Amino acid sequence: MINVEHIRNDFPILKTHISKYPLVYFDNAATTQKPISVINRISDYYSNENSNIHRGAHYLSQKATEAYENARKTLQKFLNAENSHEIIFTRGTTESINLVASSFAKKFLNQDDEVLISAMEHHSNIVPWQLVCEEKSAHLKVIPMDENGELIMDKLDSLLTEKTKIFAITHVSNSLGTINPIKEIIKKAHAKNIPVLIDGAQAVSHLKVDVQELDCDFYCMSAHKIYGPMGVGVLYGKEKWLEKMPPYQGGGEMIKDVTFEKTTFNELPFKFEAGTPNVAGVLGLEAAIQFVQKTGIENIANVEDELLHYAYGKLQKFEKIRFIGNAKNRASLISFVFEDIHPYDAGTILDKLGIAVRTGHHCAQPVMDFFGIPGTIRASFSVYNTKEEIDIFIKALEKVREMFG
Amino acid sequence: MINVEHIRNDFPILKTHISKYPLVYFDNAATTQKPISVINRISDYYSNENSNIHRGAHYLSQKATEAYENARKTLQKFLNAENSHEIIFTRGTTESINLVASSFAKKFLNQDDEVLISAMEHHSNIVPWQLVCEEKSAHLKVIPMDENGELIMDKLDSLLTEKTKIFAITHVSNSLGTINPIKEIIKKAHAKNIPVLIDGAQAVSHLKVDVQELDCDFYCMSAHKIYGPMGVGVLYGKEKWLEKMPPYQGGGEMIKDVTFEKTTFNELPFKFEAGTPNVAGVLGLEAAIQFVQKTGIENIANVEDELLHYAYGKLQKFEKIRFIGNAKNRASLISFVFEDIHPYDAGTILDKLGIAVRTGHHCAQPVMDFFGIPGTIRASFSVYNTKEEIDIFIKALEKVREMFG
Amino acid sequence: MTIKEIEQEIISEFEMFDDWLDKYNYIIELGKSVQEIAPQYKEQQYLIKGCQSQVWLHAKLDEGKVVFTADSDALITKGIVHLLIRVLTNQTPDYIINTELDFIEKIGLKEHLSPTRSNGLVNMIKQMKLYALAFKTKMQNQ
């Protein structure tokens, strides 16, 4: 079992006060807070080990390179990738998706082809595909969802056609909490030889992910959403695809030989890692993964699920509350609106009371449009949150109802 | 005047020993070390302020957003850009150049057009242009240099033609130390209405850069080469170009409105900053810039120039030494080879003696090919280096000569 | 009254509150009492979009003075809209263009005017000045 008090002590920011109120941080789906081990890993790197990597014959460079490549192996094990060179370090989920969209499209997307996404995607898994579809005169197709925020799986068969070149879908919705049945989805797509990219930004901090078991072709994640630093992410890609795809960015690291006439590219993973990598960030991510492994992803999920159910129970009693997203299988976030109170108003008062929740469209405007709302109040829980914090939150919501009711 | 001992105390890593030898870090052109103010800024951010930005109505998010946007203003002032929205935060110089190459080419580069670069570019300012030229069936042209590592300016006029759509050139060469006469170059290009991108990776830590005075169209830099963290860089671009250029990556932050049918993009600078930004990294960069401003860029340049001349004087006496790059106007780095000793051999022994220099092609293979050498030994100095360190370096080189001579 | 006088009046009103709760309750009351914009102006072309809340703004020239009406979908935004209008409506274009407002900061609501708050208010103020400028130009050309 998890000792939450112990874990909270690992996170310096949780001692913050917002004017006279203790911080209640329920904006974990936007970004998680960082344990001291992550913060220290970065400081230690810059204080003792900092060097550019992969190129130097000197000691620091050698050490930094080893540390960086070890982090790649840590990520390989975390996602259970077959090969460490299938792990590409990027700037975040958004860049991972853009890398695939751009590079995959260059090679495999042609006029009148189709790209399939779902109705509950984050902008980061919509816009990159719109851009390449426009460039290639291809079409973006969308698998719809129902009122509960679950995909209408019946539609899948007819949307996966011989024109579909790739299917990009989120593992967990950041606005609804829905956990999609991606294993089944991947199987269906593969039956028609369609590769699948999974946006795992919201999933990896809550679910055990095994890319080989899922058999997904690409998997994307951000370090900052799983206790790691900003400016780092991961793209997992199956070797067979990454080998075939042309490079994304050009520069140092990703080349084998350069002349002005002709350049040959380096092997995986370097082909896709142009420029000086974010070594400190990657080591911070590794420390974050170690925090997750030490704590146990199942333990984390248990804590979070318990918080989710506790919060649901308490929220149910509010008048005029409408939950946005009622999927059966869900991650630890609740989106809701009060029918008579604007999310901005609620958010402002909650903020004054020290509670950090997200209000607005959560970078998922099409989802808001679908439900006919300007935005939601979203509370998302992490392993360091407590029932006491939820009680504070509920009290604050009562205040909100009182003020605007 | 600068008190170097005082400055050295600001850099924790300088106390490191490589086995029994004190570290002599002369690999500053690869990456500089970080002052404690930068390291602490990052830790403090994660310990007290961490939040996602631009989207939240809550206190932490608001504070983080303000800090991030203030850092943009700090960078604006540092480069003397006209507008703060002309400052785009990227992952580094490599990404800044790729962003321009990709986005500019989409709009302005057509078949049989030309892109001009120079013979002394880093791979990061060669390969992105090769990639877009190949895609667009355009041609890459190269302005040559002479045996001293200076551009042959006479050739410039005939290479800047009505076919030239953009001219990308380094401010300071990382392999030769040459400071190019970019102001004059920009004037010549502008006389023919050709925009100019400057690769400033090696320049900003040594020279005062004023983008308005230079009148360059784009200027690129990496935080990690100017005492800042890895994983952050800057693209300065003139508003008139950035406005016209299509977005590079798609995702959160860079949009105004998203529907599945049509997306409208956000205004500058957000249009080019897709996804969760590296807030901690940007604040670390800001702290680095403040370190430079506090120390004074002229003071830094003076210290570095003095080290350069001191080292030159001492190196001159070696037998069979050949300096690669003898430009009159140069930054604080020396590239050289011993005619009878392979750089790898020299580098290995220097490393054993605690001296971190770079050996190899420095991501500038065409430069090495030009001089007919496999690589060089490159010592690059920073404000925290000392003459005593150079003495140690010279002693070590004597040892090298003794062992291989 | 001049803009500065109205600003001062508002500042005095807000000095009465010694905690944020009373202050916000007052803003909410103000929000509820906004004279709503005429329905024909609650349309796309009068919309100032924010990421979080939205503002509709209409302006007309009446005997050399600019008359604003506005609305928002969020009550707190609406309360602040109410204050902005109270200060700027019925003033001459020139005066509107040349006056820097600072009462919002002084009554401790600055955070709502952060460009990153994206509630439409920053752009509303910009838009009010643009209207004033447009009317000024129009008057000069007459």
Place this chain on the structure above:
Amino acid sequence: MTIKEIEQEIISEFEMFDDWLDKYNYIIELGKSVQEIAPQYKEQQYLIKGCQSQVWLHAKLDEGKVVFTADSDALITKGIVHLLIRVLTNQTPDYIINTELDFIEKIGLKEHLSPTRSNGLVNMIKQMKLYALAFKTKMQNQ
């Protein structure tokens, strides 16, 4: 001698040195004494490219044993090349394929075998095993 015996011999030789300087001087001596590869093999197709230093490697089969010759442009690399050849030359393909070398680590030169050192040595060992495999296949098909 078996590969393991030669490895042991080398390890004993290196145990004599008590500082790195003597060790490297010895490697440099070894580098100078490498039996140079025949000029016709010092060509592109025998080249194993590293970012820092390069290795040329040639292999032939002689009475069921693989005979390696090699060269490098850097002396230290050449010294290590010398040691690798001393261990693996004149052994049977099978034996070469199935033996994991560990003497480099034991004599404290592991850093030169880091895949990121890019001096060609890692790929040289790979290439030696590939040659052995090729010869083995060839012998089986005869």
